[in-house]
Amino acid sequence: MEKPPTIKDVASLAKVHAATASRALNPQTRGKVSTRTANRVLEAAKSLGYAPNSAARSLRTKTSSVAGVIIPDLRNPVFPPIVRGIEDGLREAGYMALMGNTDGDEERERELLLAMRGRQTDGFILATGRRNDPTPADHVPTVLVNRRTDSSDIPSVTNDNNAGVYSAVQLLASLGHTRIGHVAGPQELSTGWERYRAFVDAMASHGLEVDPGRVVFSTAFTEEAGYRAAVELQRDVTAVIAGNDLIALGCYSALDEHGLSCPDDVSVVGFNDMPFADKQRPGLTTIRIPHYEMGLEAARLLLERIANPTTPAKRVILPVELIRRGSVAPKGS
């Protein structure tokens, strides 16, 4: 097999010393050579397909320009657009993402963190945060996205869960619904917890009672777990707010199972506006979170943190928007 080109090959083609070529190729030392020489070296590197060896540079400068991105499961449709935003945000600064999935397994997450640190990762973006997670062993800058911990010493980018649930309750109340149920997400995750708390608060703000039989808890943010929780809901509800869109799809199945129709018998509201929420039958009314922008923002926060590890841990909360589709109707229509 052909050998990859070396710095010597580049220097030789550009007719300069290897040390000069090296200075020209490193953005931090490029100013030490003339623009003309720098351009000649860059041209030579490009024509040879020379790839500067980041592993060697990484040892010298202690940065690898790689960030670890850990999510529960890429197959949950909420994550691909977030991850895409992260990658585009990292790219602006010449960073790349090393990816890992945990399936919600904490042991697996620890393994991934260790393995990524072993590959000289400069920082982490985690979409796997649990409310009670300890602050990570603080050698490596870390940012949480979508979910956060209860303590506020890790920077995070999340959504306005309160405003989102409030607008859902407001819509349903305005349509005459009073017996509104909630299929909450897992309470060890900030998303599940904040939305449940927001539901209780918003119901109170609208003078509506929260009957304990009308609130059930899903063990996971999945369609299956949502279905298993939703079939346990007290049957007198005329509207349900689901912890997220996948749980809302589980509610659709539970209604089917009970011979009830959405929205004629029961209105359903989700959370996230995941891809294809509009294509469901009926189209899902939901709270749109800015997936891509969350990822972008998380990447920028991480880069800021890498550049300046002692800055205070910022919390960024992005606005959400109620998207009304066919899954809600006036009560008793």
Next chain:
Amino acid sequence: MEKPPTIKDVASLAKVHAATASRALNPQTRGKVSTRTANRVLEAAKSLGYAPNSAARSLRTKTSSVAGVIIPDLRNPVFPPIVRGIEDGLREAGYMALMGNTDGDEERERELLLAMRGRQTDGFILATGRRNDPTPADHVPTVLVNRRTDSSDIPSVTNDNNAGVYSAVQLLASLGHTRIGHVAGPQELSTGWERYRAFVDAMASHGLEVDPGRVVFSTAFTEEAGYRAAVELQRDVTAVIAGNDLIALGCYSALDEHGLSCPDDVSVVGFNDMPFADKQRPGLTTIRIPHYEMGLEAARLLLERIANPTTPAKRVILPVELIRRGSVAPKGS
């Protein structure tokens, strides 16, 4: 900030020499120390959160245990399950995936390849292959997934596009359709090209005529491009086979626009069985490709190639399955 633990810290806690600790931590030299000592060192490393420095090891052994994975766009729903399969396959061998999106831009792809090579990537899995792509500068093992090049010198994992399209034509013919149209995918991609060729062949096998006005070409595998192509289809078709599921959704919109209904006026068949194809209105009849398994297989092929770069370039073609849903009906029903 606290400093990350070093090998000396581990050795000191385990009460051994640094050289012994180093041998114990490296799987390749672990046999040189006693099991008891090795376990003491591993315990110490774990309790300190010591991360062996792969960048240093990477320079010594020239392997980084990182593979570059380049796809068009993670937001196309066909890719997340493939990528998840790739990651799980890589993980079996202690590898991780460095991710990049090209949006179909060849210049961007070249940049990504260079940047990843600069990070000591051991190999690449590309879901971005074009039929006429040159064999990559062959320092780094490469495997193509989903799409392949016309030349067969790069290993690839693809689907049985012929059998898939054949079964779609067979179903439609059995339902009495004769004026079957095709909204083909981009012809510079093997998926678009192979399915178009398979369409022509399968129509001939069934004694059906391919009217040129009933075949149009979409410029991309997206809903929008599919819509723009589908509105140009000759209006006498009673069934359409789309290049993929997103193009099929574009066909749904085009039918809407023309005041036609699916499946009463026109049957539609997609390709891929992407997530949520079953949730469309109507549920999309399509050809299911084994997304996750393709990713898994591509990872294994790459690992094989890394271990033994001179093995012949294998082509793996995975079987597909016709999934019938509400989008097809007998002709004139």
